[in-house]
Amino acid sequence: MTDVRLLYFASLRDQAGCAEETRQTTAPDLRTLYAEVQALHGFALPVERLRVAVDGAFAHWDDPLRDGSEIAFIPPVSGG
Amino acid sequence: MTDVRLLYFASLRDQAGCAEETRQTTAPDLRTLYAEVQALHGFALPVERLRVAVDGAFAHWDDPLRDGSEIAFIPPVSGG
Amino acid sequence: MTLSTADGPAFRLADAPFDIAPLRRRLLHDSAGAFSSFEGWVRDHNDGRPVHGLRYESYVALAEREGAQVIDEARARFALVDALCVHRIGDLAIGDLAVWVGVSAAHRGAAFDACRYIIDEVKARVPIWKHERYADGDTTWLHPEADTGPAPGRGAA
């Protein structure tokens, strides 16, 4: 079991109904973790359209989970 | 004989020693007129590096002279 | 998040309107002959739909890091003197300034190219999201399809 904190932004936050949550998970990597919360919250965006960040830096979907880390799923951006 | 007014700018003005002059000339076109004043004032710039304007609009070197017109020889520009 | 325009990082988020004059002044150098700036303003329409206003939200820590990275890349690629970018977050009305980019350089080619590079990369990579409010009361988060297939972890390189 790994303890992680999840951050949700933009449409993901609206669909999750919260800006962040803590989770205990057996997901071995970030991709599996997204599948888990996607099923839970009904996220419309497929993993292919997201990026993922860990502790404030972009990461790779195949990276393993680190206990106590802060994970953000990044929907397609629209600044500018 | 055609009466024209000539305007000199930048290095042409320095070399002519005046910003404008009036001339009576038998030159049939603008190219010949420039050759005439180039010989007179010792202009360093060859006609190939100049443009020519008549009465405030760009003209062509082969254009004939019009009596009473204002003619400017335009050295390579360097604004900006 | 107070915005000091006299100094501070080259990429910043601003949660309130900011003055561009002091930003521009920071880029003035005796060796700089060229200055290029870009501003993004809130338009009154998007894809033909009348827009009444919008809100920008950001993942601030990551946006500041990624924005700084974009400026560093521009410095490495182009012969710049200096570059700055400020992006608004929060509520904006039609005509409000959403983003400002300024670049000074010895020559205009580098100034234009770097300014374009910075705004293109900021729009493509920095985690800021636009929430539009339409005339009919509808609202939506904009999550545009990437121009060139999405690249997970792209910004990590």
Next chain:
Amino acid sequence: MTLSTADGPAFRLADAPFDIAPLRRRLLHDSAGAFSSFEGWVRDHNDGRPVHGLRYESYVALAEREGAQVIDEARARFALVDALCVHRIGDLAIGDLAVWVGVSAAHRGAAFDACRYIIDEVKARVPIWKHERYADGDTTWLHPEADTGPAPGRGAA
């Protein structure tokens, strides 16, 4: 030659320093999402030679006509909302603003491209000459070789 920045022609010569804020404001429109500007500043060197100051001279009637033509061409070629250009004449010191170009458009591609087009064409075609004063007391008129062979009457088309 008084410079009214609140209205007037889209290309102008200014014989004294001018404010850019009112020029920029003239380009603000609710339909414009993008604004690109370019500024040319007097550098402290040119081709490795220390410069102390310079003077711009113009054939005013022809410059105003050719400058207006450049703006008209930009309007025809790019999807602009509006465009303005002001060029200084007279004596300038290091760091002084020599030329300002501003363009507003719905999208940034057109804004950047038109801004670049205007400054490139103004530099290539508008009858303005730079007289540089060097650290060693020497002065010279700049009459650069054209990038692409000279074209007599080019601007008449």
